[in-house]
Amino acid sequence: MAMPAQHRQAIVRAAVALFRKKGFAATGLAEILERSGAPKGSLYHYFPGGKAELGEAAVRQAGATVTHTLSRLRDEAPGAAELIRRYVDLLAMWMKKSNWRDGCPIVTTLLETAHDLAPVAAAGREALADWAEVLAAALGSEGVDPARARRLARFAISALEGALVQAKVERDEAALLEARDELAALMADTVRAAKP
Amino acid sequence: MAMPAQHRQAIVRAAVALFRKKGFAATGLAEILERSGAPKGSLYHYFPGGKAELGEAAVRQAGATVTHTLSRLRDEAPGAAELIRRYVDLLAMWMKKSNWRDGCPIVTTLLETAHDLAPVAAAGREALADWAEVLAAALGSEGVDPARARRLARFAISALEGALVQAKVERDEAALLEARDELAALMADTVRAAKP
Numbered sequence: 001m002a003m004p005a006q007h008r009q010a011i012v013r014a015a016v017a018l019f020r021k022k023g024f025a026a027t028g029l030a031e032i033l034e035r036s037g038a039p040k041g042s043l044y045h046y047f048p049g050g051k052a053e054l055g056e057a058a059v060r061q062a063g064a065t066v067t068h069t070l071s072r073l074r075d076e077a078p079g080a081a082e083l084i085r086r087y088v089d090l091l092a093m094w095m096k097k098s099n100w101r102d103g104c105p106i107v108t109t110l111l112e113t114a115h116d117l118a119p120v121a122a123a124g125r126e127a128l129a130d131w132a133e134v135l136a137a138a139l140g141s142e143g144v145d146p147a148r149a150r151r152l153a154r155f156a157i158s159a160l161e162g163a164l165v166q167a168k169v170e171r172d173e174a175a176l177l178e179a180r181d182e183l184a185a186l187m188a189d190t191v192r193a194a195k196p
Numbered sequence: 197m198a199m200p201a202q203h204r205q206a207i208v209r210a211a212v213a214l215f216r217k218k219g220f221a222a223t224g225l226a227e228i229l230e231r232s233g234a235p236k237g238s239l240y241h242y243f244p245g246g247k248a249e250l251g252e253a254a255v256r257q258a259g260a261t262v263t264h265t266l267s268r269l270r271d272e273a274p275g276a277a278e279l280i281r282r283y284v285d286l287l288a289m290w291m292k293k294s295n296w297r298d299g300c301p302i303v304t305t306l307l308e309t310a311h312d313l314a315p316v317a318a319a320g321r322e323a324l325a326d327w328a329e330v331l332a333a334a335l336g337s338e339g340v341d342p343a344r345a346r347r348l349a350r351f352a353i354s355a356l357e358g359a360l361v362q363a364k365v366e367r368d369e370a371a372l373l374e375a376r377d378e379l380a381a382l383m384a385d386t387v388r389a390a391k392p
Contacts, residue, residue: 022307041314101311107361111304112219112377115297124365130372154362155378158371159351161358165303167349169310169320175354186382 007038008046015058021101024055024109055109062105063127064138080138081184084156088180092173100171103164105161132157143194152190156183201233204242217297220251220305251305252315258301259323266330276334277380279285284376288369299360328353339390348386354377378390
């Protein structure tokens with residue numbers, strides 16, 4: 001079975017989009033295949049483990065996309081506080097544009113499956129760790145002690161995950177902007193305190 | 197049809213437990229009925245709107261339980277920072293006890309349904325607002341300006357929601373304890389700054 005690798009990619013992309021919008025359990029494999037435009041048979045060719053394997057690939061792919069965005073912002077922003085500001089402004093814009101349907105691309109799948117599908121949970125852990133690492137590195141390059149940087153970075157991930165939930169439920173960006181301002185202030189204070 | 201009201205309560209309790217553990221879409225009505233011990237027919241007697249109506253009732257019930265716990269802690273704790281400490285310690289204990297299966301009792305259902313089931317989203321908005329109100333009142337009684345108290349309270353809810361997600365995915369309480377310490381420090385600082 002020689003199938004172009006782009007079919008695999010199209011299937012994963014479709015899975016990411018549908019899991020994000022509807023959740024893992026509510027999304028059918030037929031729906032994913034249809035949205036992907038890949039030929040019948042390619043789904044089980046690339047994902048013999050079925051939906052669980054696709055869940056893992058989707059979390060991994062979506063996690064990498066977020067890491068890439070954060071890393072790009074880190075290169076552009078003059079510091080951790082501004083990185084957070086720019087990232088949350090993007091999140092708020094994306095949420096609004098999706099009419100408050102989207103949100104974190106992995107959280108719904110993770111909450112639904114983390115306990116029962118160990119490979120999906122592992123992909124989620126790696127994604128969360130990668131995101132925190134980008135934020136921690138930004139704080140570290142401003143002189144914040146590594147352990148403190150890591151804790152604050154992980155706290156920021158928690159706050160942003162929760163703010164995305166609130167924004168979705170409230171159909172309003174307020175929770176995101178509040179989290180943005182609190183986190184940016186906390187990071188600026190931490191950087192200031194770290195200055196020799 | 198005269199049916200004891202306790203059947204309704206048993207059905208809602210079963211729905212809360214299953215939606216929390218497995219998610220909304222993955223939970224079947226038959227499973228809820230079986231767990232509740234209520235007689236066949238009582239589910240559609242009390243919830244003619246089916247699963248959507250049950251989702252709303254479950255979010256409302258679980259939201260009220262959290263509000264009750266927070267209010268009790270608020271009465272007992274000597275201030276907002278200590279209220280957060282005690283509440284997060286409870287969350288960490290419950291998560292561990294459930295072998296990292298439980299988590300926020302409403303977030304999975306909300307993420308799955310908020311966009312499509314307006315009554316469930318409305319119940320979620322009320323729950324989030326009630327929780328924030330308890331925290332804001334605790335800050336307010338320590339002299340924090342109402343607008344600042346409300347923002348910080350909502351930020352705390354975001355951080356705790358996200359920390360619960362991380363704790364579940366990581367099967368570890370670290371994210372909760374980090375959020376606890378950051379939030380308690382932030383609240384203590386805010387209260388200190390508000391002192392005349």
